[in-house]
Amino acid sequence: MLKSKISRIRGFSLLCKRGTVFLVALFVIVSCSVSQQVRPLDDSARLASGFEGGVFLLDGESGEFFATSEQWLVRAAIPASTFKVFSSLAALESGVVASTDQVIRLPTYSSTREEINRDLDFASAFALSALPHYQHLVREIGATKMQSYLDNADYGNRSMGGGVDQFWIAGDLRITPRQQLEFLRRLHRSELPFRDTVMAQVRQIMQRTERGGNVFGKTGWATSAEGLH
Known part of the structure; x- marks a missing residue:
């Protein structure tokens, strides 16, 4: 009888349509058979949808990449809200946020998204992708410390050009x-230059249950003019 094992697969997708870039950074824990063969990724659904881009996977055990487009696998994009994974690590590491249930209060609220126009605890700010709350946190961390975190983790091109609360x-x-896949793999393995307790807290706020499995991730979007080059 074949035994089953836990296979950890990290994925990053980058899809474009009508001037918008939609990004998903995630890693999924799924159960699979030892003898299950890895097959080429089926790109028919994306092609039928009219989106341009690709879907990319990294086998967490073998380190092998899978991509619907090798060209897009190495095509740089602005991280947009997927950067909240990194800024969450920075906020906890710096002490700006002490715990995932700490409440973040802003002086004023003026977002067009009514659901975030209020005080939010840290975990909820992540789940709701509350940009004003995260901009506040990054300003509190400061440009010097944030740059050191980017450099030490070797995150993307490490550039903060554009302003401390706008660069991502x-x-x-x-x-x-x-690079996103490699970053997520290091986070899953607690190999990033942050405290183990910090990485565990960020993995916790990234987690949700989908179709009987655990998904850890963050969505993001940007206009095409900002998102790709």
Whole structure:
């Protein structure tokens, strides 16, 4: 009888349509058979949808990459809200946020998204992708410390050009799907230059259950003018 095992697969997708870049950075824990063969990724659904881009996977055990497009695997994009994974690590490591249930309060609220126009605990700010709350946190961390975190973790091109609260959404920071996959793999293995407790807390707020499995990830989007180059 074949035994089953846990296979950890990290994925990053980058899809474009009508001037919008939609990004998903995630890693999934799924159960599979030892003898299950890896097959080429089926790209028919994306092609039928009219989106341009690709889907990319990294086998967490073998380190092998799978991509619907090798060209897109190494094509740099602005991380947009997928950067909240990194900024969450930085906020906890720096002490700006002490725990995932700490409440983040802003002086004023003026977002067009009514669901985030309020005080939010850290975990909820991540789940709701509350940009104003994260901009506040990054300003509190400061440019010098944030740059050191980017450099030490070797995140993307490590650029903070465009402003301390804009560089990941409309500034110069860029990262490829391959780099995102490698970053997520290091996070899963607690190999990033952050405290183990910090990485565990970030993995916790990334987690949700989908179709009987655990998914750890973060979505993001940007306009095509900002998102690709």
